[in-house]
Amino acid sequence: MTIWGYRLPGMSSLLIWALLWEIVGRSGYSFFVPPLSDVVSTLIQVLPSPAFQKALYETGYAFLAGVFFAVVIGIPTGIFMGKNRLIDELLLPWVNIFLSAPLTALVPVLMVLFGFGMKSIIITTTLFAIWIIILNARAGVMQINRSLIDMANSFGASPWESFTKIYFWAALPEILGGVRIGIIRAVKGVIIGQLLISIVGFGALFELYSANFLMSHFWAVLIVLFAMAFTISEFLAYLERRVSYYAAKR
Amino acid sequence: MAMPQIKEAVAPAEPDIAVSTRNISKNYGDVEALKDLSLEFPRGQLTSLLGPSGCGKTTLLKIIAGLLEPTSGEVEVDGKAVTGPGEDRAFVFQDFALLPWASVLRNVAFGLELRGVAKSEREARAAKYINDVGLGGFENAFPHELSGGMRQRVGLARALSVDSQVLLMDEPFSAVDEQTRRKFQEDLLELVAVENKTFIFVTHSIEEAVYVSDQIAILLPRPSRVSEIIRPAGLRDKDVDNIRRDSEYLDIVDRIWASLRNYVE
Ligand SMILES: Nc1ncnc2c1ncn2[C@@H]1O[C@H](COP(=O)(O)OP(=O)(O)OP(=O)(O)O)[C@@H](O)[C@H]1O
Ligand SMILES: [Mg+2]
Numbered sequence: 001m002t003i004w005g006y007r008l009p010g011m012s013s014l015l016i017w018a019l020l021w022e023i024v025g026r027s028g029y030s031f032f033v034p035p036l037s038d039v040v041s042t043l044i045q046v047l048p049s050p051a052f053q054k055a056l057y058e059t060g061y062a063f064l065a066g067v068f069f070a071v072v073i074g075i076p077t078g079i080f081m082g083k084n085r086l087i088d089e090l091l092l093p094w095v096n097i098f099l100s101a102p103l104t105a106l107v108p109v110l111m112v113l114f115g116f117g118m119k120s121i122i123i124t125t126t127l128f129a130i131w132i133i134i135l136n137a138r139a140g141v142m143q144i145n146r147s148l149i150d151m152a153n154s155f156g157a158s159p160w161e162s163f164t165k166i167y168f169w170a171a172l173p174e175i176l177g178g179v180r181i182g183i184i185r186a187v188k189g190v191i192i193g194q195l196l197i198s199i200v201g202f203g204a205l206f207e208l209y210s211a212n213f214l215m216s217h218f219w220a221v222l223i224v225l226f227a228m229a230f231t232i233s234e235f236l237a238y239l240e241r242r243v244s245y246y247a248a249k250r
Numbered sequence: 251m252a253m254p255q256i257k258e259a260v261a262p263a264e265p266d267i268a269v270s271t272r273n274i275s276k277n278y279g280d281v282e283a284l285k286d287l288s289l290e291f292p293r294g295q296l297t298s299l300l301g302p303s304g305c306g307k308t309t310l311l312k313i314i315a316g317l318l319e320p321t322s323g324e325v326e327v328d329g330k331a332v333t334g335p336g337e338d339r340a341f342v343f344q345d346f347a348l349l350p351w352a353s354v355l356r357n358v359a360f361g362l363e364l365r366g367v368a369k370s371e372r373e374a375r376a377a378k379y380i381n382d383v384g385l386g387g388f389e390n391a392f393p394h395e396l397s398g399g400m401r402q403r404v405g406l407a408r409a410l411s412v413d414s415q416v417l418l419m420d421e422p423f424s425a426v427d428e429q430t431r432r433k434f435q436e437d438l439l440e441l442v443a444v445e446n447k448t449f450i451f452v453t454h455s456i457e458e459a460v461y462v463s464d465q466i467a468i469l470l471p472r473p474s475r476v477s478e479i480i481r482p483a484g485l486r487d488k489d490v491d492n493i494r495r496d497s498e499y500l501d502i503v504d505r506i507w508a509s510l511r512n513y514v515e
Contacts, residue, residue: 150317151347154335155364155412165364169351246350246394 034216043220051205052221058201062118063190066125070182074130075175078137079167088138099131103189107196118200121193128189129182136178140171173243180236187229268293268448269314269416274323275473276309283309285473286323291416291465296442296449298459300506301469302513307452310474311418314450315341327416337365340414344421346405348393354380355389357404361412372411379407399430410441416448424454431458438462456506460485460499468506471513478509 018036025035046052081088081095107124114120148170152162168175194203202221209218269291276284283306291297299307312318314325316335325332327339340361348357355373356363358380362372380389383403393401402422409417423431439462442449453459459466460482468478484498493499 145345145347147343147345147347148349150312150315151341151343152364153317154315154339154341155361156335156337157364161364166349169349172351243351245392 031213032215034219038216039219039223042216043223046217046220047224051208055201055205055221058118059190059194062121062125062193062201063186065122066190067129067183067186069122069126070129070133070186071179073126074133074178074182075137075168078134078175078178079141079163079171081134082138082141082144082171083167091134092138095131095134098127099135103127104192104196107193111197116197116199120197121190121200124193125186125189128192129186132185133175133178133182136174136181137171140174140178141167143174144170173240173246176236176240176243180233180240183236184229184233187225187232191225265290265292266294267291269325269327269450271310271314271325272323274310274313274320274325276306276313276318277321282473284313284320285475287469287475288323289467289476289479291448291450293448294442294446295464296438296451296462297465297467298451298453298463299467299469300453300456300459300510301474302471302510303454305469305471306474307469308420310469311341311420311450311452314416315339315418317341337412338414339416339418340409340412342402342405342409342417342419342422344424346393346398346401346425348401348404350393353390353392354385354396354404357393358407358411361408365412375411376407379411380404382410383407399426399434402426402434410445414447416450419449419451421452421454423458435462456503456510457494460502460506461493466506468509480506 021033021036024030025033025038077091081091103124106127107120110120110123110127114123144167148166149162152166157165191202194201195206197203202225205221206218209215209221267290271287271289274284274287275282287306287310289297299310301307309318313320314327314332316325316332316339327336349360352360355376359367359372359376362375363369367375377389380386383406385400385403385407388396388400393404396404402425406422409419423434426434435458438449438451441447442462442464451459451462463482464486466480466482467476468480469475470477480502482498482502485493485496488496
C-alpha cells in the first residue's frame with residue numbers, strides 16, 4: 001500500500017484498527033471493550049506472571065504433542081493411501097467424514113474416554129489437525145510423475161528408498177500445505193479442548209479472567225494467542241515458498 | 251505364429267547376442283499390447299524399435315528393463331532370465347525423470363546412490379560423466395534451470411554413470427528441439443562406437459532410426475509383433491556428415507516408409 005508516494009510497511013492498516021479500538025475503549029462504550037492501551041499494559045504485566053507462564057507451557061506442550069502425532073501419523077498414512085489403492089479405499093471415507101465433522105462435539109466423548117486432563121487435549125488437537133494432513137499428503141503422492149518411480153525402480157530402489165527419496169520429496173509441497181492448514185486447525189483444537197475441559201492451560205486462565213470480569217486480561221491473552229497462531233502460520237507459509245521452486249515443475 | 255522375417259541378414263559370423271526376448275505377450279486387461287514378440291539384440295550395437303504410436307514400444311522396453319512383467323514369454327540378458335530391474339541395464343526416459351529438488355550432481359549420481367555407492371566415489375564418477383556430456387559447470391544447477399536438451403544430457407549422464415551393459419532409451423530425443431536432436435544423434439553414434447554397450451532405442455522417427463541404428467526392428471500396430479528387421483549395414487563406416495545424403499540411407503528410409511504407410515491412416 002502506498003499513501004502520498006510513501007510505501008507503507010505490510011500490515012500498517014492494523015494501526016487504524018488499533019486506533020479505532022482505543023477510541024471505542026476510551027468512549028466507555030462497553031465494559032467488555034477496555035481501551036487498547038490498558039490491554040497492552042495488562043499484557044506486559046501478565047506475560048511474566050506464573051499463571052500465564054504455566055498456561056503457556058501447558059498449551060504449548062499440548063499443542064506440540066498434538067501436532068507431533070498428527071504429522072508423524074498423518075504424513076505416512078497419506079503417503080500410503082496415495083500409493084496403495086486398497087488402503088486408500090479403506091480409509092478415504094473416514095478421512096473425509098472426519099475432515100468435515102464438527103469435532104468440537106466429540107470433545108466431551110474424549111473426556112469420558114481419556115479423562116479431564118492433558119491426554120484428552122492432546123488427542124483433540126491431533127484430531128483437529130490430522131485429516132487435512134493425510135488428505136494433502138495423499139494428493140501430493142497421487143500427482144507424482146510415474147516415470148520418477150520407474151526411474152527409481154530401474155536403479156533398484158527398495159520400497160523404503162523410494163518412500164524416503166522419491167515419494168516424500170515429490171509430495172513435499174502438498175505435505176507442507178497440509179501441515180500448515182493442519183497446524184492452524186491444531187491451534188483451534190488445543191484452545192477448544194482447553195475451553196471445554198477448562199481446568200488446564202489457557203482454558204483455566206480464560207475461566208479465571210471471565211469469572212472475575214478482568215476484561216483487559218482476557219483481551220491481552222487473546223492477543224497473545226492470535227499473534228502466536230499467526231506467526232506459526234506465516235512461518236509455515238515461508239517454508240512452503242522455499243519448496244515452491246519445484247512444486248510447479250514436477 | 252508369425253516369425254519375424256529377416257530380410258537382409260548380412261551378419262557375417264554368428265552375432266553375440268546381449269539381450270533376447272522370446273515370445274513376449276503383454277495384455278493390459280483386454281488390450282493386447284504385445285503378442286508373441288521375439289527379438290534379439292546384438293552386443294555392442296544399437297537396435298531401434300520403430301513403429302506407430304501405441305504399438306507397444308514403451309511396453310517392450312519396460313519389460314526388458316524389468317519394470318513390467320510380461321503376460322507370457324521371457325527376456326534374457328547375457329543368457330540370464332530377467333526377473334526385475336538389474337545392474338546390467340539402465341534406462342533413459344523420454345521425460346528425463348529428473349528429481350526436481352536435487353542438483354544436477356545429485357541427479358547424475360542418483361543411480362549410483364540407489365546402487366549403494368559411497369557419496370565421495372559416486373560424486374567423483376558423476377562429475378566425470380557431467381563433463382563427458384558437456385554439462386561441466388552446471389553441477390549445482392537445478393533441473394528447472396536447464397533447457398530440455400540439457401536435462402536430457404543429465405538423464406543420459408545418469409544412465410551412463412552406472413556403467414550398465416545395456417542402455418534402454420525410450421524416445422530420448424523427442425522432447426528436444428531439432429538442432430539439439432541432430433547433435434544428440436551424432437553424439438549417440440560416437441557413444442555407440444566408443445562404449446562397448448548394447449543400446450535399445452525407441453523412436454518415432456524413421457530418419458532418426460536409420461541414422462543411428464545398426465539394426466532396426468519395425469513393429470506393427472497392436473497386437474504388436476516384429477514385422478521386419480533392417481540392418482543399414484553399409485552406413486556405419488561412412489562419414490557422419492554424409493550419411494543423410496547417402497543413397498543407401500535414402501533407400502532405407504523410403505523402404506521403411508513404404509511398409510509403414512499402410513498402418514497410418
Ligand atoms: N498401464 C496401461 N494400462 C492399459 N493400457 C496400456 C497401459 N500402458 C499402455 N497401454 C496400452 O498398450 C498399448 C501400447 O502402449 P505403449 O505405451 O507401449 O506404446 P508405444 O509404442 O510406446 O506408443 P508411443 O509411441 O505413443 O509412445 C497402447 O495401446 C496403450 O493404450
Ligand atoms: Mg512410448
